[in-house]
Amino acid sequence: MKLYGITGWKNAGKTGLMERLVAEFTARGHTVSTLKHAHHSFDVDHPGRDSHRHREAGAQQVLLSSGTRWALMSELRGAPEPPMEELLAKLAPVDLVLVEGWKRDSHPKVEAWRPEPGNPLIAPGDPTIRAVAAGGPVELTDRPVFDLNDTAAIADFMAGEVGL
Template identity: 75%
Template sequence: MRIYGVTGWKNAGKTGLMERLVTEITGRGFTVSTVKHAHHTFDVDHPGKDSHRHRVAGASEVILSSRNRVAHMTELRGDAEPQLSDLLLRLAPVDLVLIEGYKRDNHPKVEAHRAETGNDLIAPGDPTIRAVASDVPLELDRPVFDLNDTKGIADFVLSEVGL
């Protein structure tokens, strides 16, 4: 499976770039899935709903299914967070999986960067970052794209993965 990441510090523009890349790449006829890492507690379920009641009752996994979508929730209940490689095995085959976050994993990535955040670039110390998408011009030893150049970034990513 071909994978490519979008990484960067908080408020760097990762999610917006991911959204635009998914739209651009699927618009070209490719199938895309995504994996997003969250550093905080999150929930896709709501108190009072049947699936939430199943989880609270102690179910390890709950699959919620309708004619529009399927959600598969797994409660870790103290177990370790799954590795990215294990999560990828759960996905149905697609042309490309775009991964948001997972800075420390070893897959190729584009770093999203916004100068206003005041954060240093990750790229200079990380060879897995193959390009940077920034809102300001930068001098680096790898390609630098305008953060809003979705077409150019998509061309780069698709070339990198051989699509």
């Protein structure tokens, strides 16, 4: 599987760019999966539902299935968060996995950046960031800079990098 990341600070436009890139690559006929890192606790389950009750009772994993989708929930129960490689191994094979987050891992990335939040660019100090998708003017000369909304150009760049 090919792997490419989208990284950046909060409110930089990462999720919107991810959404547009998934649509762009799938429109080009590629199969795509995503991996999203969250810095906070999250839940895809709902209190009172059977699957939630199973987890609350102490189940290590709960697999929920229907005629339209299935989901496997695993509780860490105090164990450390698995590394990205371990999580990727759980995905079914696809042409491209787009990763949102995981700033410090070594996979290639495009940095989403907007001037409004006031955060500095990550790219100057991070060689894994191969390009910047900017929502404003950027002074960066050693890597390509794309308009944050030019999804096709960003997808072309990423596809060229991974050989799609």
